[in-house]
Amino acid sequence: MAHIPNAAGRPSWRASVLTLFPEMFPGPLGFSLVGQALQAELWSLALHQIRDFGIGRHRAVDDTPAGGGAGMVMRADVLAAAIDEARSQNPDLPLLYMSPRGAPFTQDKARALSQGPGVMLLAGRFEGIDERVIEARGITEVSIGDYVLSGGELAAMTLLDACVRLIPGVLGAEESLAHESFEGGLLEYPQYTKPREWEGRSTPDVLMSGDHKKIAEWRRGQSERITRERRPDLLRSKSDG
Known part of the structure; x- marks a missing residue:
């Protein structure tokens, strides 16, 4: 797991992302006002590598879909282990799964999340994730639009940008937000x-x-x-x- 940065441990809005590609972060979140706010510790970013919890010598995180079909599905046991580890460090963060079948992400939701302690995001890959982990871990599915991406990382960045810019002090001019x-x-x-x-x-x-x-x-x-x-x-x- 990587932390960016918040080394001083000061209180901040916390983002926690579970992904197979932590190297994609902070990406665009490291630039401009949002990136400056990250460096100033107005918010923090924790990254969790899902593959660390993979099965066997090759750290497998996926398997063929039950009932047949194309592609692969991320395993419930692997994801549950990754989620449980992430939650042990941030138990108060709501857990969202970036999914095209989720409820639409809106400005109202961004504002509500920005006023809380932060958010934990699951960025899936392949054909999706085992339904049982969604049910067992109380995951909320969220969509940024009616289209399909190669993975949830870009969607997670979009959601984080929308939330972080609403944190007091990030943009400076509060009037512009209105x-x-x-x-x-x-x-x-x-x-x-x-x-x-x-x-x-x-x-x-x-x-x-x-x-x-x-x-x-x-x-x-x-x-x-x-x-x-x-x-x-x-x-x-x-x-x-």
Whole structure:
């Protein structure tokens, strides 16, 4: 198991990842503001190599699917041993399995997780994992979208990035978080900067007016328009709620 970094043992939001490829981490999580927050110990990252708990001389972690079929399935006994070891160090972290059949990961879920002690993520490979370990260890399945990746590592990084950036002190400007896409159930309004004129296109006059009320009204209207055009499902969900 590798720890990145939190060597001083100071309290932080904790991420724990079970994977066959710990060398993939921190990857993009080591850059920009999230990476700076990792170095500043605003959060910590523990990596657990699943193969350390593999069976036999070759440390096998998978086997053929019961009932036949293509591919291989990660073994329940191997995963349970890895999970139990990881949980012995962080027993309070919720355990999530990155899976395309899981419940959709949303901004609300990212916010809820960011306000807790952290998260433990299982990054699967092959055709998936034995159903029995999901049941026996109370694992929650989470999906970042309706598509299939080669493994759960990139999905785990996506979830961690979404959570870590919400930890107080990571982004610095708390106000900026309130105006992002999905905050308030709407997509974000268009953004502009210098130059005022570019290739025959102008920054909207209202944004240069200095009238903060009109600017807020324009941005709200633009958010509603974009959401209505691109994600009407968000508006339906909001009205249902």
